[in-house]
Amino acid sequence: MTHLTMDQLVALRDAVSEPGSAESQAHVAACAACAAELDRLHQRVARLRALPTLRPPRDRFAEVGARVRQDRRQRHIRRAGIGALALAASLLLLVIGRDVMAPPAANASGQLTAVMAESATLEQALRQIRESGQVTDAYTTRAATTLEDRIAELDRELESAQLRAASGTDAGLLPLWRERVGLMDALVDVHLTRASNVGL
Numbered sequence: 001m002t003h004l005t006m007d008q009l010v011a012l013r014d015a016v017s018e019p020g021s022a023e024s025q026a027h028v029a030a031c032a033a034c035a036a037e038l039d040r041l042h043q044r045v046a047r048l049r050a051l052p053t054l055r056p057p058r059d060r061f062a063e064v065g066a067r068v069r070q071d072r073r074q075r076h077i078r079r080a081g082i083g084a085l086a087l088a089a090s091l092l093l094l095v096i097g098r099d100v101m102a103p104p105a106a107n108a109s110g111q112l113t114a115v116m117a118e119s120a121t122l123e124q125a126l127r128q129i130r131e132s133g134q135v136t137d138a139y140t141t142r143a144a145t146t147l148e149d150r151i152a153e154l155d156r157e158l159e160s161a162q163l164r165a166a167s168g169t170d171a172g173l174l175p176l177w178r179e180r181v182g183l184m185d186a187l188v189d190v191h192l193t194r195a196s197n198v199g200l
Helices: 006-013 021-030 032-050 061-101 108-131 138-166 173-199
Strands: none
Touching (some): 006 032, 061 138, 061 173, 138 173
């Protein structure tokens, strides 16, 4: 004896009068296995209908919108920080490359005076930026701290070189001052780039 398929049992349960439903009803009346399966099907449907209806809350848009805006802001800050670090690194490479490729100086004293004046101008610009009290993010602070640490090391090297120059030995002051100007320029650019990004 072949038993009824699940589709046939569902058709019987839904009381759909289709061709062949009378034969299916007769089969269920005669077959205990199909009758038990039809009874289990009725119980399953009854349990499913007894489950509570779940409805999603409608007031989650503000929370989701705030999360999306925060993610966008963090991505923008990350990109700005990476851009500032890349700019500082490229300026540093430019300064170092300029020192390597520079022709021998005919008037080293005049060049040294010009570079020292440029360093003083950048110091003044940096002082004004710091006094403006602008807020910086973590990426800008990290880039600025790296540059400031290198400038502090370079200042110690300059002190040693100036002592050697005072004793009459060739101290190589000009390349050190050029590197300092390049680092100061990069530091000012980092702060100004961050300020323009905040203005967006």
